[in-house]
Amino acid sequence: MLTLKMLRDDPQQVIDRLKVKNFDAKPIVDKVLELDSLRRSLQQQSDNLLAEQKKRAGEIGVLLKQGLKAEAEAAKAAVAELKAKSAELLEQGDQAAKELQDNLVLLPNLPCSLVPEGKSAADNLVVKEGGPAEVRLPEGALPHWELAKKYDIIDFDLGVKITGAGFPVYKGKGAKLQRALINFFLDRNAAAGYRETEPPVVVNAASGFGTGQLPDKEAQMYYVGLDDFYLVPTAEVPLTNIYRDVILEGDQLPQKITAYTPCFRREAGSYGKDVRGLNRLHQFDKVEIVRIEKPENSYAALDEMIAHVEGLVRDLGLKYHILRLCGGDMSFTSAITYDFELWSAAQGRWLEISSVSNFESYQSNRLHLRYRDENGKPQLAHTLNGSSLALPRVVAALLEDNQTPDGIVIPEVLRPYTGFDIIK
Numbered sequence: 001m002l003t004l005k006m007l008r009d010d011p012q013q014v015i016d017r018l019k020v021k022n023f024d025a026k027p028i029v030d031k032v033l034e035l036d037s038l039r040r041s042l043q044q045q046s047d048n049l050l051a052e053q054k055k056r057a058g059e060i061g062v063l064l065k066q067g068l069k070a071e072a073e074a075a076k077a078a079v080a081e082l083k084a085k086s087a088e089l090l091e092q093g094d095q096a097a098k099e100l101q102d103n104l105v106l107l108p109n110l111p112c113s114l115v116p117e118g119k120s121a122a123d124n125l126v127v128k129e130g131g132p133a134e135v136r137l138p139e140g141a142l143p144h145w146e147l148a149k150k151y152d153i154i155d156f157d158l159g160v161k162i163t164g165a166g167f168p169v170y171k172g173k174g175a176k177l178q179r180a181l182i183n184f185f186l187d188r189n190a191a192a193g194y195r196e197t198e199p200p201v202v203v204n205a206a207s208g209f210g211t212g213q214l215p216d217k218e219a220q221m222y223y224v225g226l227d228d229f230y231l232v233p234t235a236e237v238p239l240t241n242i243y244r245d246v247i248l249e250g251d252q253l254p255q256k257i258t259a260y261t262p263c264f265r266r267e268a269g270s271y272g273k274d275v276r277g278l279n280r281l282h283q284f285d286k287v288e289i290v291r292i293e294k295p296e297n298s299y300a301a302l303d304e305m306i307a308h309v310e311g312l313v314r315d316l317g318l319k320y321h322i323l324r325l326c327g328g329d330m331s332f333t334s335a336i337t338y339d340f341e342l343w344s345a346a347q348g349r350w351l352e353i354s355s356v357s358n359f360e361s362y363q364s365n366r367l368h369l370r371y372r373d374e375n376g377k378p379q380l381a382h383t384l385n386g387s388s389l390a391l392p393r394v395v396a397a398l399l400e401d402n403q404t405p406d407g408i409v410i411p412e413v414l415r416p417y418t419g420f421d422i423i424k
Contacts, residue, residue: 001212001365002107003380004100007032017110020117020327028106035100042093046086053082105215108332109362115336118326124339125326130310131319135345135401143346144396145277147403148174151423156277166267166275166282173423177398177410178285180417181391182260185287185312189388192308194258194289199238201261202229207241210367212333212359222264231264235288236385240363243292247378248371254301255292258388260285278392279351285391291384294371295361298382302358305386306338309354312389315413318397319343321350335360342393346400351393356386 007014011029018025056079063072116125148154153174159167170178190196208214208230213221222231232238239257248255263286267275278284289308293301306322313320325337340354361380364370370378402409407424415421 001105001362002110003361003365004032004036004104007104008036014107014110018108020111020115021108021330022119022328023108025107028103032100032103032107035096035103039093039096039100042089042096046089046093049082049086049089053079053086056082105209105366109335109359111327111330111334112336112358112360114324115330116324116326119328120326121329123326124323124329126321127324127338128310128322129320130314130322131317131343133319135319135343137345137401138403138405141346141400141403143277144344144399147399147408148277151408153177153423154278164282166280168278168281173418173420176418176420177395177414177423178391180414181389181394182285182287183417184414185388186258186260188312189258189287189289189308192256194256197239197242197257197259199232199235199242199259199261201232201238201264202227203232203237203241204229207237207244210244211237211240211363212331212366213237216332220266222266232261233265234263234286234385234387235259235261236290239288239290240383240385241367243369243381244367246369248292248369248381250294250372250374253292253294253371253381254297256289257291258287258289260287262286263390278396281392287388287391289386289388292369292371293382293384295379295382298358298360298384301384302336302338302356305356305384309340309356309386309388313340313342313353315411316394316398317411318394318401319345331355331357333357333359333362335362340387340389342397344393344397344400346403347396351397352390353393353397354387354389357384359383359385 002014007029011033015025015029056075060072060075063075116123118124142150145156153171155169155171158169162169186196202224205214205228213233221233224230239259243255262283264283267280267282289305291301291305310322320340320342323339323341325339330337334357337355337357339352341350341352344351360382363383364380369381369383371381373379398411399408407422410418410421410423
C-alpha cells in the first residue's frame with residue numbers, strides 16, 4: 001500500500017509512475033487527497049469543539065459557586081450540545097478515514113525506474129540466457145504428459161477422479177522426483193542462509209491483505225467459507241505475515257527464510273494448450289524464499305536472490321532465460337519482478353518457473369512491518385520474495401529435455417536425493 005505521505009508530497013509522481021503499469025491513478029489519487037483533506041478538517045473541527053467543551057465545563061462549577069444556577073444549567077446544556085456535535089464530527093471523520101483506506105488499497109505499487117514500459121508479456125525484456133545452447137531430443141520425442149503416462153509416474157486422470165482437473169497424482173519415481181526436488185531446493189536455500197520454516201497452508205483475511213492478495217486476487221484463491229480462511233496461493237503469504245505488526249531492531253536485518261508448501265490457485269479463465277499436463281495446475285508444490293531488508297540494501301538483496309535462483313536452474317542443466325517484466329505484466333504489489341523461464345523443447349515454448357520480486361515498502365505498509373533505524377525511529381522495511389522453485393514446470397522440462405530412447409535421465413545434482421539416475 002502506498003503511503004499517504006507519498007500522495008500528499010507528490011501526487012503527480014504517483015500518477016505518472018503508475019502509467020508504466022498502464023494504470024490510470026488520477027481518479028483514485030484525487031479521491032484519496034479529497035478524503036484526506038476532509039478527514040483532517042473534521043478532526044480539526046472536533047478538536048476545536050472539544051477545547052470549547054472543556055472550557056465551558058470548567059465554567060459550570062464557578063457559576064454554581066456564585067449561585068447562578070440558571071446560567072450553570074445553560075452552560076451544561078451548551079456542553080452537552082458541544083459533546084454531541086463533536087461525536088458527530090468524529091463519526092464523520094471515521095467514515096472519511098474508512099473511505100480513504102478503501103481507496104488507498106486500490107492503488108498498485110509504483111514500478112521502480114528499471115521497469116520497462118509495455119502492455120503484455122511480449123514486451124518483457126530478456127536480460128540473461130543460460131544453460132545448454134541447444135536441446136536435442138531423440139526422434140519421436142514426447143511432451144511431458146505423454147511421458148508421464150508412458151512411465152506411469154504422473155496420473156492426471158486419477159487426479160480428476162479424486163478431485164478434478166488440475167490436481168495430478170504423482171506415483172512411484174514421479175513422487176520421488178517431487179520429493180527430491182523439494183529437498184534439493186530447501187537444502188540449497190538453507191546453505192545460502194535462509195532459515196527453513198514450515199508455515200500453515202491456510203491463512204486468514206488479514207494475512208491475505210498484508211501481502212496484497214486481498215482485495216486484489218480473491219477470484220484466484222480457494223476460500224474456506226465456514227472458517228473465513230484462504231488456502232495459500234504461495235508460501236510468500238504466510239512467511240511474510242510472520243512479520244506482520246512487528247518492529248525489528250536494525251541489527252536483526254536482514255531476515256531470510258524459506259519454506260516448502262503446496263500451493264492452491266483457482267486459475268480462473270485458464271484454458272487451451274497452455275494448461276496441458278503440468279503447465280497450469282490448481283494444486284502444486286513450490287519452495288519459496290523471503291527476505292526482509294533495510295531499504296538501502298534491498299536491491300543488492302534482489303540481485304543476490306536472482307543469482308541464487310539462477311544457480312539452482314543452472315545446476316539442473318536446463319536451458320533458461322531471465323526476464324525483467326514490463327509494467328503491464330507486473331503484479332499489483334511488485335516494484336520490480338524478474339521471471340525465470342525454462343525452454344521446453346518438446347512443447348517448443350518457454351515455461352515460467354520462478355518470479356523474484358522486490359516490493360519495497362508496499363507490503364510493509366500494509367503489514368505494519370518496521371525496523372528501528374540508527375536513531376531508534378521506526379521505519380518501513382522492504383520485503384522481497386522469490387520462487388526457488390515452483391516444481392510443476394521444472395518437472396515438465398526435466399522430463400522432456402532429458403528423455404532418451406532408454407528412459408528419462410535424472411540430473412546429477414538430484415541423484416543423491418532420488419536414489420536413481422534414470423526413469424525407465
